[in-house]
Amino acid sequence: xxxRKSFYAPPRQWLLAQHRSRRMFAAWPVAVRGMVWxxxxxxxxxxxxxxxxxxxxxxxxxxxxxxRYLFGLLxxxxxxxxxxxxxxxxxxxxxxxxxxGVHTLGLILWFTALPQIxxxxxxxxxxxxxxxxxxxxxxxxxxxxxxxxxxxxxLGFAGVLxxxxxxxxxxxxxxxxxxxxxxxxxxxxxxxTKALTRYEKPGVIVLWQALTVSVxxxxxxxxxxxxxxxxxxxxxxxxGVLGTLAHYCLTRAFxxxxxxxxxxxxFLDLVWASLLGWWVFGDVPSRWTWAGALVILGATVWxxxxxxxxxxxxxEA
Numbered sequence: 001x002x003x004r005k006s007f008y009a010p011p012r013q014w015l016l017a018q019h020r021s022r023r024m025f026a027a028w029p030v031a032v033r034g035m036v037w038x039x040x041x042x043x044x045x046x047x048x049x050x051x052x053x054x055x056x057x058x059x060x061x062x063x064x065x066x067x068r069y070l071f072g073l074l075x076x077x078x079x080x081x082x083x084x085x086x087x088x089x090x091x092x093x094x095x096x097x098x099x100x101g102v103h104t105l106g107l108i109l110w111f112t113a114l115p116q117i118x119x120x121x122x123x124x125x126x127x128x129x130x131x132x133x134x135x136x137x138x139x140x141x142x143x144x145x146x147x148x149x150x151x152x153x154x155l156g157f158a159g160v161l162x163x164x165x166x167x168x169x170x171x172x173x174x175x176x177x178x179x180x181x182x183x184x185x186x187x188x189x190x191x192x193t194k195a196l197t198r199y200e201k202p203g204v205i206v207l208w209q210a211l212t213v214s215v216x217x218x219x220x221x222x223x224x225x226x227x228x229x230x231x232x233x234x235x236x237x238x239x240g241v242l243g244t245l246a247h248y249c250l251t252r253a254f255x256x257x258x259x260x261x262x263x264x265x266x267f268l269d270l271v272w273a274s275l276l277g278w279w280v281f282g283d284v285p286s287r288w289t290w291a292g293a294l295v296i297l298g299a300t301v302w303x304x305x306x307x308x309x310x311x312x313x314x315x316e317a
Contacts, residue, residue, distance in 0.1 A: 034257030038265045041249030046272035048242040049119065050280050055235050056115040059226055064236075065111045066214060066221035067228070071240025072247075073210040080207065088207050091199050099192040099205075100212025106185035107213065108220070109178050116175035118283060123273035125179045127160045130266050132187035137258065140191060144258075148306050152299045156267035159295030162288055194254045202251035206244060267296040 048068075056064045080088055090096045114122065130153050138144075196205055228236065253262050270292065277283035 031257045034253045034255075035262055035265055037249045037253035037256065038262040039268060041246045041253060042266060042269045043272055044242050044246035044249065046123070046269055046276055048239050048246060049114075049122070049273070050276045051235050051239050051242070052111075053114050053119055053122075054280065055232060055239075056111065059228060059232065060221070060224040061111040061115065062108070062217065062220035063225055065107050066217040067236045068239045068243060069210050069213040069217060071236045072244045073207075073214055073240075075240045075244045076203075076207050076210060079203065088204050090196075090204050090208055092196065095192065095196055096200075096205070096208040097212055099189060099196065100209055100216060102185060102192060103189040103209060104213050104216040106182045106189055107217070109182035109185065113175040113179035113182070117179060119277040119281060120270065120273050120283060121176070122179055123270050124160050125176060126183060126186075127157060127267055127270070128180060129183040129187050129190075131157070132184045133190055136187055136191045137194070148302075152302060155299035155302075156296050159267060159292040159299065160270060162292035162295060190250075190254070193251060197251060197255040202248055202255060205251050206247045209247060210244065267299065270296060 052064060052068060117125075134149065134153060193205060274283075
């Protein structure tokens, strides 16, 4: 029997370019590769947050939360059907549901505040997360806390303050505190993810997150259900694709590098959020935004260079 031909055969030049880029990427230090995955995940999350905020301005926030993760689950299903459910059965089922429950709690807080505060402010408040993550990584995962990681995180946080403090107006009221409360909850979720990457594949973690969050979010979505418009359905489909890819990038980053080593890179999200806020919502970035972005970029480049020279022993996923 002759082998079946693929429905679509990519051009030979494309395959060669893809092979060369993979070899070049594989030649980089593992810690740097983990940081690249982290930056890519941050860009995707910023795009996702922009679309999600636009959707929550017109639909119930908990319905938006459910549909965002339901579409994320639908995005993964073709691979599950191709490989079979056995390939995606987790080693630690209890850990997957713990992670899903904690992440759902963080999402409830996050989606509640999302339509009430500007995109850049939401991102800046979320930057308290790396501090919680670095503390948790040292206390619960036993990761070494090198002084330069703390310096990079503090420099990045200082850059956030440069952006936020000059324009603090008190708008958003209690919703700023609600958004702030989501940070330690998401930190706990990411720490559980890091622990799971020791014996779970990234695809398994992403699938079970989408599944558990969808199931746990459904009861809150039903009471105020409103039929989305065709454009809104397309928006949720986009959030499903972006969210799945972003969480995959995040999981790959956690599998390749210490979670504390990647956290200073999260401050780059403020740059993406400011640009998208200007483009979509008309929020013009101030000179303080760009000054803070330079501080953040400097801290990011500095820690990336140091992590690239630091010997590490990791197992890639």
